Amino acid sequence: GAGVSQSPSNKVTEKGKDVELRCDPISGHTALYWYRQRLGQGLEFLIYFQGNSAPDKSGLPSDRFSAERTGESVSTLTIQRTQQEDSAVYLCASSPDRYQETQYFGPGTRLLVL
Amino acid sequence: SQKIEQNSEALNIQEGKTATLTCNYTNYSPAYLQWYRQDPGRGPVFLLLIRENEKEKRKERLKVTFDTTLKQSLFHITASQPADSATYLCAPTDSWGKLQFGAGTQVVVTP
Numbered sequence: 001g002a003g004v005s006q007s008p009s010n011k012v013t014e015k016g017k018d019v020e021l022r023c024d025p026i027s028g029h030t031a032l033y034w035y036r037q038r039l040g041q042g043l044e045f046l047i048y049f050q051g052n053s054a055p056d057k058s059g060l061p062s063d064r065f066s067a068e069r070t071g072e073s074v075s076t077l078t079i080q081r082t083q084q085e086d087s088a089v090y091l092c093a094s095s096p097d098r099y100q101e102t103q104y105f106g107p108g109t110r111l112l113v114l
Numbered sequence: 115s116q117k118i119e120q121n122s123e124a125l126n127i128q129e130g131k132t133a134t135l136t137c138n139y140t141n142y143s144p145a146y147l148q149w150y151r152q153d154p155g156r157g158p159v160f161l162l163l164i165r166e167n168e169k170e171k172r173k174e175r176l177k178v179t180f181d182t183t184l185k186q187s188l189f190h191i192t193a194s195q196p197a198d199s200a201t202y203l204c205a206p207t208d209s210w211g212k213l214q215f216g217a218g219t220q221v222v223v224t225p
Contacts, residue, residue, distance in 0.1 A: 104160070
């Protein structure tokens with residue numbers, strides 16, 4: 001069956017531009033997570049959605065970062081006025097619900113800010 | 115603050131031997147602990163989960179232990195194969211299902 005998909009797979013942008021990253025979770029999964037992974041580092045939690053509400057946004061690093069989710073489907077992570085320090089792989093994961101412990105990850109979007 | 119430590123140096127091991135990876139955590143009381151595998155350019159893939167009241171869990175050639183007193187988990191790959199070469203991530207998880215990931219340990223299995 002289809003797993004978690006993310007688009008684009010790679011994104012190169014100039015400093016100061018806005019970018020949108022998309023995540024399509026596994027159908028029927030109510031919980032959706034965004035993480036950031038800098039080169040050679042672990043995953044940093046950004047935000048968690050349960051349905052289309054975001055009860056935990058504690059990992060968003062600044063107000064330049066925002067995310068939304070349509071129903072129990074697609075999510076978009078938006079980074080405004082990108083900075084070079086935003087360069088990283090952005091990973092999305094979904095699970096049937098928050099208390100279903102295993103998370104299923106997408107392949108990630110590699111963002112490079114020049 | 116909460117901290118998760120995994121061996122930062124790559125673990126080089128000969129095919130057929132057992133690889134042992136360590137995950138230590140501080141200022142944290144996870145309800146359970148997960149291990150994931152990550153290949154270059156891919157997202158992490160779930161391997162095993164062990165709960166705080168379990169001492170050991172096995173799945174095929176994988177074994178995980180969890181010592182809540184030492185605040186440590188050990189991950190073993192027995193009879194290692196070159197296909198086991200990857201980065202292995204430890205992820206202590208709280209009772210609300212929130213994971214925190216370690217930076218991972220790279221394993222390289224040579225024939």
